[in-house]
Amino acid sequence: IAGITQAPTSQILAAGRRMTLRCTQDMRHNAMYWYRQDLGLGLRLIHYSNTAGTTGKGEVPDGYSVSRANTDDFPLTLASAVPSQTSVYFCASSEGPHQPQHFGDGTRLSIL
Amino acid sequence: KNQVEQSPQSLIILEGKNCTLQCNYTVSPFSNLRWYKQDTGRGPVSLTIMTFSENTKSNGRYTATLDADTKQSSLHITASQLSDSASYICVVSAEYGGATNKLIFGTGTLLAVQP
Numbered sequence: 001i002a003g004i005t006q007a008p009t010s011q012i013l014a015a016g017r018r019m020t021l022r023c024t025q026d027m028r029h030n031a032m033y034w035y036r037q038d039l040g041l042g043l044r045l046i047h048y049s050n051t052a053g054t055t056g057k058g059e060v061p062d063g064y065s066v067s068r069a070n071t072d073d074f075p076l077t078l079a080s081a082v083p084s085q086t087s088v089y090f091c092a093s094s095e096g097p098h099q100p101q102h103f104g105d106g107t108r109l110s111i112l
Numbered sequence: 113k114n115q116v117e118q119s120p121q122s123l124i125i126l127e128g129k130n131c132t133l134q135c136n137y138t139v140s141p142f143s144n145l146r147w148y149k150q151d152t153g154r155g156p157v158s159l160t161i162m163t164f165s166e167n168t169k170s171n172g173r174y175t176a177t178l179d180a181d182t183k184q185s186s187l188h189i190t191a192s193q194l195s196d197s198a199s200y201i202c203v204v205s206a207e208y209g210g211a212t213n214k215l216i217f218g219t220g221t222l223l224a225v226q227p
Contacts, residue, residue, distance in 0.1 A: 040219060041219060042116065042201070042216070042217030042218055042219050042220070043156075043201075043217040044217070045214075045215065090155050090156075092155070098143065098144070098205070100146065100158035100161050101156075102158070103155030104155050105154050106154070
């Protein structure tokens with residue numbers, strides 16, 4: 001089934017550790033995004049990529065990095081996790097920036 | 113400040129009944145407005161997307177309206193089903209030209225449909 005695959009589905013991580021959240025899409029979409037969703041807040045954009053080889057900062061990029069080496073993959077890395085990064089992380093893709101976004105089912109991350 | 117506000121925060125209705133969810137926004141420059149459905153533990157799924165010139169769009173039992181003058185949108189659900197229980201998120205896109213736009217997400221309305 002075409003769509004977005006995120007891994008892991010959940011993770012508990014000690015503060016200070018490095019963590020990479022994986023995201024793969026098989027729809028050949030140009031644009032990909034990473035969001036975090038916290039209780040009582042709307043989804044907030046962390047980083048985005050309009051096309052392979054390019055990335056940009058979103059609303060809350062601090063503490064996170066991304067890469068877009070190819071069309072399908074868009075990993076999100078926490079270099080040194082902090083408790084405030086406890087959240088549900090969603091990866092999304094779209095054909096272009098003005099098209100509907102397709103979301104994965106999220107990674108639930110707890111930083112202790 | 114670009115904002116999207118949704119009401120009510122939560123809603124409980126009986127199966128088979130209709131309901132209407134509201135979205136007010138202060139986003140400029142406006143590009144489009146989207147409604148998403150998010151089931152518990154899942155990612156959001158797109159229901160509708162409307163541009164400035166569209167004032168209504170349907171997707172099955174879901175009908176979205178847009179009044180760009182008053183900056184209001186509504187999502188009407190007809191003949192609700194248990195599977196409609198979810199969070200409904202209003203998202204407004206601000207257009208900054210070219211390939212650059214910004215999505216502003218509402219916090220969602222949590223709908224519970226009871227038998």
